[in-house]
Amino acid sequence: xEKIAVTGxxxxxPSGIGKRQFWANIKSGRSxxxxxTRFDASLYPAHIAGQIDDLExxxxxxxxxxxxxxxFSHMALVAAELALQDAGIDIKNExxxxxxxxxxxxxxxxxxxxxELRDLYLEGREGVSPYMASAWFPAAPQGQVSIYYGIKGxxxxxxxxxxxxxxxxxxxxxxxxxxxxxxILGGGMEAPVSPYALLCCNTYxxxxxxxxxxxxxxxxxxxxxxxxxxxxxxxIVVMESIKRAQDRQANILGLISGYGTTCDGVNxxxxxxDGKELARAIKMALSxxxxxxxxxxxxxxxxxxxxxxxxxxxxxxxxxxxxxxxxIPVSCPKSMFGNLLGASGALDMIIAFLAMxxxxxxxxxxxxxxxxxxxxxxAKESREYKINKSLIISRGRGGINSVLVVEKA
Amino acid sequence: xDTKTKIKEVLSNLLKVKIEELKDESTLIDSIGVDSTExxxxxxxxxxxxxxxxxxxxxxxxxxxxxxxxxxxxxxAK
Numbered sequence: 001x002e003k004i005a006v007t008g009x010x011x012x013x014p015s016g017i018g019k020r021q022f023w024a025n026i027k028s029g030r031s032x033x034x035x036x037t038r039f040d041a042s043l044y045p046a047h048i049a050g051q052i053d054d055l056e057x058x059x060x061x062x063x064x065x066x067x068x069x070x071x072f073s074h075m076a077l078v079a080a081e082l083a084l085q086d087a088g089i090d091i092k093n094e095x096x097x098x099x100x101x102x103x104x105x106x107x108x109x110x111x112x113x114x115x116e117l118r119d120l121y122l123e124g125r126e127g128v129s130p131y132m133a134s135a136w137f138p139a140a141p142q143g144q145v146s147i148y149y150g151i152k153g154x155x156x157x158x159x160x161x162x163x164x165x166x167x168x169x170x171x172x173x174x175x176x177x178x179x180x181x182x183x184i185l186g187g188g189m190e191a192p193v194s195p196y197a198l199l200c201c202n203t204y205x206x207x208x209x210x211x212x213x214x215x216x217x218x219x220x221x222x223x224x225x226x227x228x229x230x231x232x233x234x235x236i237v238v239m240e241s242i243k244r245a246q247d248r249q250a251n252i253l254g255l256i257s258g259y260g261t262t263c264d265g266v267n268x269x270x271x272x273x274d275g276k277e278l279a280r281a282i283k284m285a286l287s288x289x290x291x292x293x294x295x296x297x298x299x300x301x302x303x304x305x306x307x308x309x310x311x312x313x314x315x316x317x318x319x320x321x322x323x324x325x326x327x328i329p330v331s332c333p334k335s336m337f338g339n340l341l342g343a344s345g346a347l348d349m350i351i352a353f354l355a356m357x358x359x360x361x362x363x364x365x366x367x368x369x370x371x372x373x374x375x376x377x378x379a380k381e382s383r384e385y386k387i388n389k390s391l392i393i394s395r396g397r398g399g400i401n402s403v404l405v406v407e408k409a
Numbered sequence: 410x411d412t413k414t415k416i417k418e419v420l421s422n423l424l425k426v427k428i429e430e431l432k433d434e435s436t437l438i439d440s441i442g443v444d445s446t447e448x449x450x451x452x453x454x455x456x457x458x459x460x461x462x463x464x465x466x467x468x469x470x471x472x473x474x475x476x477x478x479x480x481x482x483x484x485x486a487k
Contacts, residue, residue: 064425068446126453130446 001288002177003255005245005409008087008238009350010079010187014050014231014337017058018082023354025336027382029363031215032337033229039195046207048214049193050231050338058082068131069144070109072191075234076141077148080185084149087238087250089183091149100153100181101145102172103236104164104188105138106342106396111194112136138342141189141234153181159342161396162302163261164188165235166345166404170259172239182244188343189234201230201341204269204397206306218339219366220303220332221310221377228305231338235346252409254353257389258289264399270308271399275315281401282320282391289389289405293321296328296405297387298361300348302395303332304339307371313393314372329385331378335365345394349404352390356408359386412459412485413478419458420451431474438470445470461485 009019014032016022025032032050041047052075061077084091091099113136119127134140139157146155154175158168165188172186192201201207208227210217218229245252260281264272286293302313317325333351334340340347355361360382367379389407421428426441437443443451448470452463461484468477
């Protein structure tokens with residue numbers, strides 16, 4: 001299948017808003033995990049997260065619109081604007097019927113929803129905002145971004161737990177490769193730092209409870225791992241055909257060249273321990289990209305910091321990469337800002353593009369003593385590597401495997 | 410505060426639009442591009458502010474501020 005160009009990056013994350021600030025923090029290995037301050041979360045077993053405190057400063061959204069939407073739509077609107085600016089695209093000059101939007105989200109807009117549900121029980125049905133219906137559900141950001149820019153082409157929101165946004169990007173590439181659209185805004189957004197959403201994340205049982213040392217809490221692949229930490233934000237990129245990007249003399253930031261997805265299908269919560277289905281997804285993505293294992297110069301790990309998940313991820317990589325695995329630098333940069341759940345894959349892909357551009361692999365934080373020593377972990381500090389192709393792994397609850405291969409333009 | 414000023418204040422605070430945008434003789438759709446959900450919200454807010462019952466048929470996107478004033482003043486007078 002045809003490779004697709006990425007020509008604009010928009011990122012809204014605890015590590016920064018806009019790709020420059022984001023990359024400066026990522027390459028320096030700074031942690032942005034802290035105690036939750038938005039509300040009193042002290043009684044939750046896990047009450048640390050990667051939060052965004054200054055979104056308003058970067059926002060072009062009117063107050064009139066803001067009161068109708070949840071934070072996750074707000075983040076998506078800002079990320080979309082940043083991506084379009086970075087791509088040098090004025091959407092007014094596009095045929096709206098040939099612009100699409102493909103986003104991933106796992107849990108919906110609960111900051112809005114839970115406030116309105118509280119009002120329902122306290123004040124009755126007249127206390128509920130009429131915007132509730134259009135604010136909370138996972139496809140709301142797709143709708144809001146579409147309305148804001150007048151986008152009218154084929155579009156989708158993918159809801160597939162933490163694998164959502166990588167799946168949305170894989171899906172978007174397929175649609176562009178079939179020449180159905182001129183361009184797509186692809187990525188994902190998530191806003192889980194709200195009382196109800198945090199409760200759901202806590203009951204999942206995989207969050208780190210190391211509340212006393214937030215920056216050291218998320219430690220994928222480390223012997224002392226204790227689960228992951230959530231984060232909020234959005235990552236959206238502009239995708240278009242290579243020809244169109246070249247014709248308009250756009251700066252091509254990288255290419256999406258392969259995608260694979262499989263399901264473990266063994267348990268409602270857990271993944272399979274053997275890594276075979278993840279390995280099959282990796283092979284599918286490599287084959288789609290016509291890439292060999294020797295060509296992969298960086299692997300972005302899912303890194304849930306849960307033994308079963310980390311170990312099965314390593315098993316899958318061993319099955320596919322064999323003896324080459326030791327040579328390839330691997331890391332899990334989300335350890336710096338939290339796992340953005342349905343938006344995590346989009347952020348990982350953005351980091352992979354920036355890593356390839358700067359020939360620098362960003363680190364996994366807190367990986368002091370690897371539980372298994374069979375990978376070329378980049379820990380603590382960034383390390384220079386010349387990377388031409390990267391592999392990104394994103395996995396969802398119950399073993400949804402999603403893998404993307406990206407490369408330099 | 411007269412009824413017109415109060416109506417404008419309620420709508421301006423609710424919909425986050427400037428008071429100057431709410432023209433006496435223009436319809437809500439023409440002046441501020443109000444949508445159907447904003448109308449639902451506006452009717453509820455005006456009911457609360459004036460202690461009257463309003464039906465969504467009485468106050469619509471095509472009502473002007475002057476229409477809303479005479480409707481509400483008529484109800485208060487009864």
